[in-house]
Amino acid sequence: MSYCVHCGVELDDAARRCPLCHTPVLDPNRLQNGEVPPSFPQRREEVLPVSKKEAGLLLTAMLLSAALCCVVLNLFLGRGRAWSLYLAGAAGMLWIWFALPLFLRRMAPALRLTADLAAVGVYVYLISLDLNGAGWFWGLVLPLLAAAEAAVLVLSLLLRRPHSILTRFVMVLCAVGFFAMAAEWSIDSYVQGEWSPAWSLVVCAICVSLCIPLVIVRRVPSLREEARRRFHV
Ligand SMILES: [Zn+2]
Structure with a gap:
């Protein structure tokens, strides 16, 4: 371990100058044998990727x-x-x-x-067995899962073909709106016995209000180029 003669900072064994005040390091031992220990390991090793x-x-x-x-x-x-x-x-x-x-x-x-x-369906079914909840499982959980599955399948079919990222985003928003409507329909049908859409309409309105500018950006070449430049897409 050596220290700078000028400012007292601790020095690396291979340092030729103090990193703080740039005073040259004069080590009599090093001058005798002329060998400078490298400051980083010479052996090269690779970390195996986790299987x-x-x-x-x-x-x-x-x-x-x-x-x-x-x-x-x-x-x-x-x-x-x-x-x-x-x-x-x-x-x-x-x-x-x-x-x-x-x-x-x-x-x-x-x-x-x-x-x-x-x-998720099997897990909730197991819980419903313990809680005697066959009614809410078949009447509420299964329609919700079916709606989510329908959204996933339709979306995967639509996204299979090559589309721009804006079109994909519009498709995802449409799927979110569809799922919100289907979810509220399942909940209302189970709880009240009839469908009275309320919060799902708010979700759909938000999705539509996001879709409209996206479609406009998709249609107008200058806007599309600007969006591509700004968001790196
Ligand atoms: Zn120094």
Whole structure:
């Protein structure tokens, strides 16, 4: 360890000048053998990329062990209630959400979203079994999931063909508006028995008010070029 003779700052072994006051470093030992230790390692090493399959296996082991522990605990401390269904179901849902894409990397996005929605459906179904909630599951949850699935399928069909990013954005906004209408229809039909659209109309109005300027920008070449330059699209 050496220090600058002028300002006292700590010096790197390979430094030839003080980084603060630029006073030359004179080390008698270095002058004798003439060797300057390099300030960075000479050996070159590479960090191996993490294998997605191995990460998937790790995640699978974690979720499986957590689910099994809960089931075993439930067997001994259950007191007649199958509470482990909640945790085991959540573990299964998380596995489909996060581990399955690590194993099936070429999965189409629409298929992946469908699997995610199906996982939500199965999980909520398990909860409804414990709570005797067949009524709200079939009357409310299933129509909501069906509406989300319909939006995903239509959107994936539309986005399959090459479109500009503005057109894609308009399509996504249309899907959001459709889902809001379908969601309010399912909720109203279940709760009141009839459809009286209110908040979904607000969502649709916002989507339409965003779509109109996007369509105008898409149609007018000068605006389109300006948007491309400003947003790097
Ligand atoms: Zn100095």
